Amino acid sequence: MTEQTGSAPILEVRDVVRSFDGLVAVDGASFTIERGTITALIGPNGAGKSTLFNVVTGFNPAEHGAVRFRGKAITGLPPHRISGLGLARTFQLTKVFNAMSVLDNLLVSAPDHPGEHLVNSFLRAPRVRRQERLIGDRARALLDTFSLADKHDEYAGELSGGQRKLLELARILMLGPDMVLLDEPMSGVNPTLGRQLLDHIHRLRKEEGTTFLFVEHDMDVVMQNADSVIVMAEGKVIARGLPEEIRRDPAVLEAYLGSASRRRKGSDG
Amino acid sequence: MSSFILSLLSPAVLSLDFWISVVLLVGIAGIFSLGIQLNAGSSGLLNVGHVGFMAIGAYTMAILVVDLGVNLWLAILAGIAVAVLTSLLIGLPSLRLRHDYFAIATIAFAEVVRLFAQNARGLTGGNQGKSGYDGAWRAIAEPMSAFFVDLGWTDSHLLPLAIVTWVIYLLTLAGVSYAVRTPWGRVLRAVREDEDAASALGKNVLSYKLQSLAIAAALAAVAGVIFALDIRFLVPEEFLPDFTFLAYAAVILGGLGSYAGVFVGTITIWVLLEVTRFLDLPISSDRIAAIRFILIGLVLIFLSMRKPEGLLGERREMVLRHD
Numbered sequence: 302m303t304e305q306t307g308s309a310p311i312l313e314v315r316d317v318v319r320s321f322d323g324l325v326a327v328d329g330a331s332f333t334i335e336r337g338t339i340t341a342l343i344g345p346n347g348a349g350k351s352t353l354f355n356v357v358t359g360f361n362p363a364e365h366g367a368v369r370f371r372g373k374a375i376t377g378l379p380p381h382r383i384s385g386l387g388l389a390r391t392f393q394l395t396k397v398f399n400a401m402s403v404l405d406n407l408l409v410s411a412p413d414h415p416g417e418h419l420v421n422s423f424l425r426a427p428r429v430r431r432q433e434r435l436i437g438d439r440a441r442a443l444l445d446t447f448s449l450a451d452k453h454d455e456y457a458g459e460l461s462g463g464q465r466k467l468l469e470l471a472r473i474l475m476l477g478p479d480m481v482l483l484d485e486p487m488s489g490v491n492p493t494l495g496r497q498l499l500d501h502i503h504r505l506r507k508e509e510g511t512t513f514l515f516v517e518h519d520m521d522v523v524m525q526n527a528d529s530v531i532v533m534a535e536g537k538v539i540a541r542g543l544p545e546e547i548r549r550d551p552a553v554l555e556a557y558l559g560s561a562s563r564r565r566k567g568s569d570g
Numbered sequence: 571m572s573s574f575i576l577s578l579l580s581p582a583v584l585s586l587d588f589w590i591s592v593v594l595l596v597g598i599a600g601i602f603s604l605g606i607q608l609n610a611g612s613s614g615l616l617n618v619g620h621v622g623f624m625a626i627g628a629y630t631m632a633i634l635v636v637d638l639g640v641n642l643w644l645a646i647l648a649g650i651a652v653a654v655l656t657s658l659l660i661g662l663p664s665l666r667l668r669h670d671y672f673a674i675a676t677i678a679f680a681e682v683v684r685l686f687a688q689n690a691r692g693l694t695g696g697n698q699g700k701s702g703y704d705g706a707w708r709a710i711a712e713p714m715s716a717f718f719v720d721l722g723w724t725d726s727h728l729l730p731l732a733i734v735t736w737v738i739y740l741l742t743l744a745g746v747s748y749a750v751r752t753p754w755g756r757v758l759r760a761v762r763e764d765e766d767a768a769s770a771l772g773k774n775v776l777s778y779k780l781q782s783l784a785i786a787a788a789l790a791a792v793a794g795v796i797f798a799l800d801i802r803f804l805v806p807e808e809f810l811p812d813f814t815f816l817a818y819a820a821v822i823l824g825g826l827g828s829y830a831g832v833f834v835g836t837i838t839i840w841v842l843l844e845v846t847r848f849l850d851l852p853i854s855s856d857r858i859a860a861i862r863f864i865l866i867g868l869v870l871i872f873l874s875m876r877k878p879e880g881l882l883g884e885r886r887e888m889v890l891r892h893d
Contacts, residue, residue, distance in 0.1 A: 358770065384772040392770070398763035400891035401756075408753070409760045410771045416753030417773075419781065429753065458890035476772065 309372055311336045311480055311512050312357070312388075317366035319349075319356050326352035328536030329366070334480070339506055339513045341523040341544075344533035345557055350516045351393055353533065354482050358390045359383045371479065385412065389478035393485050393516075395465045397472070399458030403449055406457045406468055407440035408433070410475035436475070443471045447501070463494035470501060483515035487522055499526055524548065532556065583848040587726040592844045594728050594800060597735035600836045602793035603817040604739075604746050604829075605786030610818070611827035612750045613782040614762030616669055618814055619660075619676030620790050622683040623653040625809040627791025628798040629687060629694055635703040637693075642706035650791040657787035658780060665779045680811060687806040699805040707731075707799050728800065735796050742789060747829035749785075758782055763891065816843075819870060825883025827891075834881055842866060 310333035319327040327349040334340055342350050355361035357368050359380040368376050370388050384390075398406050414436065415421045416429035444450045447467045452460060457468060466486060473481060483502075487495045499522070505511040517523050523530060523544060530547040532540040534556035540547055547553055582588060602624060609615040631649035634640040640648070664675035687694045694700055714730040723729075749755055760768045761778050769775045798804055820839045824831025846862040879885040 360766065360769075379774075380766075380769040381772050381774050384770055390770050392766065396764045396767035396770075398760050398767065400763055400887045401759055405756060405759075409756045409768075409773075412772055414753050417757050419749060419752070419754045422749065422752035422754050433753065456886060456890050459886075472771065 310334055311371055312514070313367075313369040314353070314357065315367045315369075317353070317356050317363045317368065319352055319361055319363055321361075325536055327356060327363075330533065330536065330538050331366075332531050332538050332541060334512060334514055336479075336512055337506060337510045338528045339502065339515075339526060341527035341530045342514060342516045342533065343518070343520075343523060343530060343547075344539075347535075348533040348556075349536040350533055351484055354390060354484055354516070357383075358388065358482065384476065387476075387479035388482070389473035389476050389480070390482040391466075391469045391473065391484055391486060393488075395462070395469050395489075397457040397460070397465050397468050399456065401457055402453065403444070403455055403457050403460065403468060404437075404440055404453040406472055407443060407475050408436055410472045411436040411439070412476050440475065443474055447471045448497070463490040466490050467494060467498060470498060474505070477509075478511065480512040480514070483513065485516050485518065487517060487519055495522075502526070520548075578850060579845065579848040580850045583845055586724045587728075588844075590724060590726045590728050590732050592841060594732040594735055595844065596837050596840045597732065597739045598793050598797050598800065599813075599817065599820070599840050600739045600833065601735070601742055601789055601796070602813070603820045603832050603836050604742055605789040606814070606817045607821050607827070607829060607832040608746055608750070608789075609782055609786045611821060611832070612755060612762065613758045613779060614669070615665070615779060615782060616673035617676050617783065617786060618673050618811070618818075619678070619680030620786065620817060621809050621811060621813045622676070622680030623657060623787040623790035624794035624797065624813070625680075625683050625687060625806075626656055627653045627794035628804055628809075629700070629794075630791075631795050632700050632703040632798060632804050633693060635706075636700060642703070645703075646795050649795055650788050653787045653791035653794075654784045657783045661780050661783045662776075665776055665783070677811060677814075680809075680814065684806050684809050687809070694806070695804070697805060697807070699803045701803045703804075704799050704802055731796065731799055738792065738796070742792070743829065743833060746785070746789075750829070816840075816866075819866060822880055823870060823873060825880025826888065827884070828880065828882045831880050831882035838869075838881075839866060842869065 312334040314333070315331050317327055317330050318325065330349065330353055342353070344350055352361060356363045359375070359378050359382070362377050366376070367374060370383070370386055373386065375383050375386065398409065401409070414432055415425060416432060422429055441450065441453070444453055447470070449464065449467060449471065452464070457465065460468060466489070470486070486498055490498065502513055503526070506513060527544055530542060530544050531538055532547060532553050539556055540550050540553050542550065602620065606617065606620055609617040627649040630652045631645045634645035634648055635642055660675060660679050664672045688696055690696070691698070711727070711730040715727045718729050719725050750758065757768070757773050757778055760773065761775050765775050797808070801808065816839060820835035821832050822835070823838060824833065824835025842865060843862055846865060849858050849861065851858060873880070879888040
């Protein structure tokens with residue numbers, strides 16, 4: 302909160318283009334995200350929202366354009382390097398490590414663990430054990446916060462869909478990220494767990510100054526939780542503003558209704 | 571029941587010399603299978619060209635000793651190093667691809683190695699074979715054998731090699747099963763479960779896969795060197811893909827991801843394979859050879875129906891895991 306006023310945006314996306322086999326998914330999208338904000342990214346299906354996430358996090362690098370995170374150019378960096386800079390993400394289809402315990406899902410997410418170098422695990426066992434205790438405490442505290450403590454020993458693949466979403470969020474919090482991209486965090490989550498998830502997001506923004514960008518289809522969730530909304534359609538950013546402005550923006554209505562009418566006509570494909 | 575089975579086998583199956591050769595073979599196959607368990611079981615890498623690394627270890631050692639006069643122990647280290655380097659060359663391009671492409675790349679690699687050994691006669695001796703690399707080992711082993719013969723236990727010359735092999739096997743088994751329980755092994759499991767999630771959490775997925783493959787290649791090379799000292803005469807047909815597949819059989823029989831499992835699995839498979847050599851049936855030896863493999867197949871089919879997770883595998887983990 303203290304360094305917010307007047308500071309440079311935490312994320313800058315400029316003229317980003319990404320296509321797949323000639324099909325342009327992101328077509329010159331540009332926007333910036335300010336530190337400590339919660340921003341919603343909305344748009345009809347196929348607008349390029351998930352691809353944009355993949356461009357920013359390095360999974361599908363941009364063909365043109367530039368992405369800067371905390372002032373540093375990250376275009377073309379591999380995903381693990383971008384993550385290491387403090388930009389974390391979740392996936393549209395929840396990706397937890399199914400055949401690992403809930404606790405191990407968190408422990409494996411801790412950054413800069415000396416024991417993840419094989420040589421250290423053999424030769425510096427005391428240091429590795431110390432780090433294990435340290436992250437073990439952090440992991441258990443997170444499990445408490447996310448009401449998953451009694452599940453710590455279960456396989457992550459045996460959790461409910463909503464619990465997996467919580468675990469995925471808890472897991473990236475082990476990273477201590479500056480910014481988090483959430484791809485449809487509320488989908489498949491029951492209202493109670495969904496409410497919890499949103500509470501965690503607001504608490505983290507308040508307590509840690511974490512910046513959030515999330516893709517969401519539920520307009521009530523967007524209107525009630527986002528400071529600002531970015532609207533994408535056909536690979537481009539077509540609007541940006543406060544939730545109540547976006548709700549009345551004719552270009553946004555056109556994009557949604559337009560694509561809805563196209564879908565009705567082309568219902569065979 | 572057991573006396574019935576024994577009556578089907580020729581009496582030679584009871585000799586100590588035979589069992590020493592089985593113990594040695596189990597040790598070699600055990601070191602070899604350890605690499606498969608690390609790759610397939612703990613890292614989700616379908617390395618089906620493991621025997622190629624074994625062949626590279628054995629042939630590098632033999633060529634260096636015979637043709638260049640290198641000291642045997644240095645040549646063994648060089649054999650391991652060349653196998654590891656090759657694994658990095660194979661892995662660097664193919665581990666970026668989908669799992670099935672990696673499987674295809676590795677089996678093709680192993681066949682290329684074998685066919686090269688068959689045809690590069692000047693270097694490998696081709697199908698005529700290569701020998702004369704084990705002098706330094708025999709200089710040590712023969713006095714040891716003589717000691718055991720004097721004790722009157724056995725006249726097998728393989729006992730020293732079997733002992734050394736098992737010391738190496740138990741050390742590597744302990745080492746690898748410790749390594750996969752460290753935070754390093756935890757990252758391997760995460761990579762096996764979901765590469766994208768692992769890299770989103772800051773793990774260098776390619777690096778971990780290469781480490782897993784390189785360690786496996788080193789283990790295969792060690793097995794190859796010991797195997798070369800055992801057979802004393804290297805021919806390419808010792809390095810058929812079957813050897814890799816039998817290691818997979820041992821891994822599946824024991825339980826994917828279980829190191830106690832692959833230990834039990836390897837013993838079971840190789841004792842079955844070797845003991846059935848002595849099947850004394852009124853049919854041709856070709857058919858007896860075929861029956862041995864049918865038997866292994868039946869054991870695996872029976873197991874996959876009754877206990878699909880393997881003898882010591884985790885059933886819930888098998889259902890959930892992603893390969």
